[in-house]
Amino acid sequence: MYVQLLDLACGALLLTAVLVLWRRELVVIIRVFALQGAALAVLVGVLAAHENSAELWAVALGVFVLRAGVLPYLLRRALAGAGESRREASPLVNVSASLLAAAALTLLAYAVSQPLVALAPSAATQAIPVGVTVVLIGFFVLVTRRRALSQLVGFLLMDNGITAVGFLTTTSVGLVVELGVSLDVLLAVLVLQVLTTRMRETFGDTDLDELRELRD
Amino acid sequence: MSALGVVGGVVQPVLIVAGSPLLVGVMRQVRARLEGRAGAGVGQPWRDLRKLLRKERIAPRGTSEVFRFAPLVLVATTLVVAVVVPFVATESALDPVADLFAVVALLALGAVALALAGLDTGTAFGGMGASREMTILALVEPTLLVAIFALSVRVGSTNLGTIVSSTLQDPARVISPVSLLAAVALVVVIVAETGRIPVDNPSTHLELTMVHEAMVLEYAGPDLALVELASAMRLSVFLGLLANLFAPWGIATEATPLAVLIGVLALMVKVGVLGGLLAAAEVFVAKLRLFRVPELLAGSFLLALLAVAASFFLA
DSSP states (O other): OHHHHHHHHHHHHHHHHHHHHOOBBBHHHHHHHHHHHHHHHHHHHHHHHHOHHHHHHHHHHHIIIIIIIHHHHHHHHHTTTTOOOBBOOSSSHHHHHHHHHHHHHHHHHHTTHHHHHHHHHSGGGGGHHHHHHHHHHHHHHHHHHBBBHHHHHHHHHHHHHHHHHHHHHHHHOOHHHHHHHHHHHHHHHHHHHHHHHHHHHSSOBBBGGGSSSSOO | OOHHHOOOOOOOHHHHHEEEEEEEHHHHHHHHHHOOOOOOTHHHHHHHHHHHHHHHOOTTHHHHOOHHHHHHHHHHHHHEEEHOOOOOSSSOOOOOSBBBBHHEEEEEEEHHHHHHHHTOOOOHHHHHHHHHHHHHHHHHHHHHHHHHHHHHHHHOOOHHHHHHHHHHHHHHGGSSSHHHHHHHHHHHHHHHTTTTTTTTOOOOOTTTTTTTTHTTTOOHHHHHHHHHHHHHHHHHHHHHHHHHHHHHHHHHHHHSHHHHHHHHHHHHHHHHHHHHHHHHHHOOOOOOOGGHHHHHHHHHHHHHHHHHHHHHHHO
């Protein structure tokens, strides 16, 4: 039962990462991101139930509140001010190509994480490739999208992946470390949100490709 | 050849041929009700078929045997699939044909025959429809193969009957990431392959958008009836395959009358519910632009590939 729930949570992580890449509407992307946060919380919860540790349960609750509640709320608020740019209209790599790239990235993730899995084979470590895949897909989104908000989602996707790998390898990173990382992410999102708002007020757009050249 | 295989091989084609126009009728009725119309009734597709079958056989001038044989090939391949795939009974009358690759190849053969017939008419619409159908088919086949392959990896066999009976023995397999990802991929592919919204709209004849309808535009009378019957059968076959790969409960594992009856009822309920859900979903979805279709199919291919990868690494 433990293995199945763990695998199911990992499957949900993977599916949501792919959906972020697939869909264009930013509203949908943010909703999918919230779902991924919930899947990550379930993953930590399953590990907590297996280890029977109260500390991990607290971390799971914290992950849920932050990644399925607060961060999507902040993103939605940033989007509400956007008005016109609600779609990722033209990513640098078109959607079909980026989906195929994601397939390649998955295989790459499986290939590179084999030594890690071989160190201590268990149900949890076998799911490490999933976490690495989410990191790579997040990085891909970060690199190929034009809108500031979808780049932000890419960054958060990467962070979700890193957190997942952390919990899968060590089971408990420690409450203090997790708290620090979470605060860091929250702060980054808050700063980027303010930055996005300022950008839109100044330039009327959040297309980062337009910001290559200097102006008076 | 076991007794159960023979029973399945007789019951399944009869059920599919008799039931598939009714399935189309049910889906149209669900759609009509949701759109606030009265609908033509569940039996309307059968009445249409009867009307078409009574008409005179007619073929456009200049068409060759390809045009005349295509409906027969289409019906025949679908019928073979209906005989061998485990719909009602887990054992197959022709066990070697109940293989993943053979079944997908048979279904593709029917589609290719129809596309050739569309080209054979020499009309603009026939060629356009055939070209579009081939584009979609080329993207659908790999996904279909890879998605079912993901399910066959843990069984160690590409025989559909073996896959279904192993899921039956170990129901916990259904809630695994492999099944989850493969199911999503298969649903997308089935929607594309059977020409439903958002890939194709089966109820319009609008030049710009039609795919399947453009290919069969020149057919009339009994030939058209065969094509219509075959496309209804393909829809039932795909939905039945989807239902039995992921929820095989109720399928007959022994050759007693009661078990076979339960198998028949279970298949009717499962396919009916899936068809109803598909029709209800269609009401809320708009048709996709043709150039967006590869995007949808690339996504489903990725999911199928992830399913295979997950079946190797999370096992």
